[in-house]
Amino acid sequence: xxxxxxxxxxxxxxxxxxxxxxxxxxxxxxxxxxxxxxxxxxxxxxxxxxxxxxxxxxxxxxxxxxxxxxxxxxxxxxxxxxxxxxxxxxxxxxxxxxxxxxxxxxxxxxxxxxxxxxxxxxxxxxxxxxxxxxxxxxxxxxxxxxxxxxxxxxxxxxxxxxxxxxxxxxxxxxxxxxxxxxxxxxxxxxxxxxxxxxxxxxxxxxxxxxxxxxxxxxxxxxxxxxxxxxxxxxxxxxxxxxxxxxxxxxxxxxxxxxxxxxxxxxxxxxxxxxxxxxxxxxxxxxxxxxxxxxxxxxxxxxxxxxxxxxxxxxxxxxxxxxxxxxxxxxxxxxxxxxxxxxxxxxxxxxxxxxxxxxxxxxxxxxxxxxxxxxxxxxxxxxxxxxxxxxxxxxxxxxxxxxxxxxxxxxxxxxxxxxxxxxxxxxxxxxxxxxxx
Ligand code: UDX
Numbered sequence: 001x002x003x004x005x006x007x008x009x010x011x012x013x014x015x016x017x018x019x020x021x022x023x024x025x026x027x028x029x030x031x032x033x034x035x036x037x038x039x040x041x042x043x044x045x046x047x048x049x050x051x052x053x054x055x056x057x058x059x060x061x062x063x064x065x066x067x068x069x070x071x072x073x074x075x076x077x078x079x080x081x082x083x084x085x086x087x088x089x090x091x092x093x094x095x096x097x098x099x100x101x102x103x104x105x106x107x108x109x110x111x112x113x114x115x116x117x118x119x120x121x122x123x124x125x126x127x128x129x130x131x132x133x134x135x136x137x138x139x140x141x142x143x144x145x146x147x148x149x150x151x152x153x154x155x156x157x158x159x160x161x162x163x164x165x166x167x168x169x170x171x172x173x174x175x176x177x178x179x180x181x182x183x184x185x186x187x188x189x190x191x192x193x194x195x196x197x198x199x200x201x202x203x204x205x206x207x208x209x210x211x212x213x214x215x216x217x218x219x220x221x222x223x224x225x226x227x228x229x230x231x232x233x234x235x236x237x238x239x240x241x242x243x244x245x246x247x248x249x250x251x252x253x254x255x256x257x258x259x260x261x262x263x264x265x266x267x268x269x270x271x272x273x274x275x276x277x278x279x280x281x282x283x284x285x286x287x288x289x290x291x292x293x294x295x296x297x298x299x300x301x302x303x304x305x306x307x308x309x310x311x312x313x314x315x316x317x318x319x320x321x322x323x324x325x326x327x328x329x330x331x332x333x334x335x336x337x338x339x340x341x342x343x344x345x346x347x348x349x350x351x352x353x354x355x356x357x358x359x360x361x362x363x364x365x366x367x368x369x370x371x372x373x374x375x376x377x378x379x380x381x382x383x384x385x386x387x388x389x390x391x392x393x394x395x396x397x398x399x400x401x402x403x404x405x406x407x408x409x410x411x412x413x414x415x416x417x418x419x420x421x422x423x424x425x426x427x428x429x430x431x432x433x434x435x436x
Contacts, residue, residue, distance in 0.1 A: 002027045003182050005115075008079035010104045012039050012068065014050055014157065014258070014325070015120060015150050016085030021055055022161040023083075024062035026186045031067045033075040043068040051324040051351055054158040072107040081183065082108065083148075084119045090262055094269030096124050105131055109138055116144035116176050122203055122263055123147075124270050128170065128196035144176030147196045149203035154257065155322030164189035170199020204270070207263040208281055213248040214255050215287040221251035221428025222294070231428025232410060251427045253382060253408035254291035254330040256319035261288075261328040292333040292408075298425060299378055299406050300341065308342030311401070313376040315369050316383025317349035317360070324351040330408075331382045335359040348372040350387060374399040384409035397421045403434060 005028045009020040012034035020032040034040050042049045046063075048056040059066060069075050076082060086100035101121060108117065117135065119128060132145045147170035152160035167184050169191060171177035177193045184191065194202075221231040231251050239246030255261070264285055271278040300307050319329035326332070335345050336359040345363040348371070355361070366372035369388060373379050373396045381388060388411055397403040397420050405417060407426040417424035418432035425431045 002185050004028055005081055005179075005183055006079045007031075007081045007083055007183070008033060008075040009083045009085055010034075010072070010075070011085035011087070011100075011121070012036070012043060012049070013085065013087060014052060014154055015152070016083075017043075017048070017050065017059075018052060018055060018152060018157045018161055019083060019085055019120060019150070020066060021058040021062060022158065022187075023183065024065040025058055025162075026184070027065070028183065029065050031069055031075045031078060033069050033072055035070065037070060040068050040070050052157055053155055053322060058158055072104070073110075076107060076111045076114070080113075080115045081179070082111070082114060082117045084117065084121055085150075086121055088121045088123055090265060090269075094265055095273070096122070096127075096266050098123065098127060101127070101131070102134075105134055105138075108135070108140060108143075111143070112140065114140070114143045116146060116179050118146045118148050118180055120148050120150050122149065122259070122266070123200055124266065125197050125200045125204070128200060132172070132196075144171065144173060144179065145196065146171040146176050146180045147199040148180055149199060151203070151206060154325055155320065162187055167191045168199050168202050169193045170196040170202075172196055204263055204267040207259055208267050208284070210248045211255055211260045211264050211288070212280070212284045214250070214252075215284040217249045217251045218254070218287055218291055218427070224428040225430075228430060229428075230430070234428075251410065252291070252330075252384075253295050253334065253380075253427070254288045256328040256330050258325060258327045261285075292330045293337060295380065295406060295408055295427075296334060296337045296341070299380065299404075302404065302406075302423065302425060302431075303377065307338060309344075310377040311344045311346060311375060312338050313369075313372040313379040314338075314345060314347040314363070315349075315372065315379060315381050315388055316385055317347055317352040317355070318383050321383055321385045324353055326352050326355065329383075332359065334380060334382060334408075335363055339363075346372045346376060349383065350385060370396055370399065376400050377402045378404040378406060380406045381408050381411055384411045388412070393417065393422070394420050397434075 007028050007030045009016045009032045012032050020030045024030045039049045084104050088096040091097045128147050169177050169180045181191045224231040235249040268278045268281050317331045338345050339359050347363045348366050348369050369391050403422045405422050405424050410426045414432045421434040
């Protein structure tokens with residue numbers, strides 16, 4: 001039998017909204033609180049301010065157990081558990097800015113009725129201990145504290161929440177661990193409990209290792225380019241070794257998003273703060289910084305060393321398909337590098353919102369991939385949107401000033417592109433020269 005709880009989720013971003021909607025679908029009463037009026041207005045009027053697969057449906061289906069508010073005290077007053085899902089952006093020193101977490105903790109002064117405070121935001125190891133101390137000083141000694149890091153990937157976060165590989169709960173007392181585990185009753189995955197510091201570390205270590213696998217595949221891709229091997233064959237066969245696995249081995253123009261870049265830098269900064277140089281992670285980050293730059297250089301070489309006054313189409317702006325999120329997207333580095341070389345940039349993306357800041361303010365956006373490519377000297381596939389497989393590439397070949405593709409995600413069939421007359425460049429594979 002589900003022990004129904006009242007949960008206040010602080011933060012109506014990608015994590016908070018998914019967490020709130022999923023807890024509501026599990027049968028709990030949830031109030032989601034955010035400081036952005038616009039966001040709460042949209043939610044109160046039945047809309048959803050972000051794109052996340054299945055989220056709008058989940059919110060609509062559970063509308064009777066889900067409310068939205070700007071009022072922190074109201075949210076806390078009616079709840080047993082406070083879930084902290086606010087963002088923790090990096091500061092100039094590379095530390096995480098915890099001010100939003102402290103603001104939430106600051107609103108709990110009168111909240112002696114709470115059973116627990118749970119932090120889901122990604123935080124440096126040791127944050128929980130500091131929050132615990134602050135709660136103790138504020139007369140909340142009897143309120144439990146837990147860390148419950150999130151491992152959901154954008155685009156399938158609802159599915160990941162409901163069917164996780166594991167639910168990690170870090171708590172220093174068994175009652176709080178039990179309470180957080182009970183909140184997840186109905187979730188299809190094992191619960192792993194540990195101390196707070198270890199749970200905080202799991203999140204950083206997991207993301208760093210995933211980023212490491214991708215950067216490793218990208219390094220192998222570069223060596224494949226130099227030696228004539230085909231990275232797709234290589235990573236496929238390497239991934240069949242059950243000790244290694246096939247995941248996060250897809251080479252490309254680099255990883256982006258709200259987590260890998262921020263969390264890898266935060267882990268490196270955390271290590272550096274204690275005087276330890278995390279060299280391996282520094283290399284992982286450096287390889288990733290190089291990926292879009294190498295792509296531009298390879299394209300430039302193919303265009304006789306000149307990008308100035310060339311027109312380049314970028315297909316995909318979001319950091320990965322299935323999301324409208326453009327945070328730390330490799331597309332931004334690509335666009336900005338191309339502009340720095342004097343090229344004109346055209347772009348297309350099915351979900352990314354209109355972007356008013358540079359480099360996107362200077363790039364021209366088109367409604368379809370074909371329009372973006374018309375008249376272009378080259379096209380770069382930046383995000384592996386499935387729509388790109390359906391493009392009438394023979395029409396694109398005819399419409400472009402020069403049929404040249406740099407497939408930054410190894411999405412298309414090289415031989416087929418060659419037969420359509422394209423010069424087809426990709427990551428870690430030989431360039432195919434058009435035969436049409
Ligand atoms: C990631 C983690 O997967 C998730 O567990 C954590 O909670 C948050 O960070 P997310 O940022 O949504 O999730 O994206 P993910 O799907 O993991 O991809 C991250 C980046 O790596 C994307 O830019 C993607 O294009 C890139 N990637 C991923 C590769 O380049 N190759 C791969 O093989 C896999």
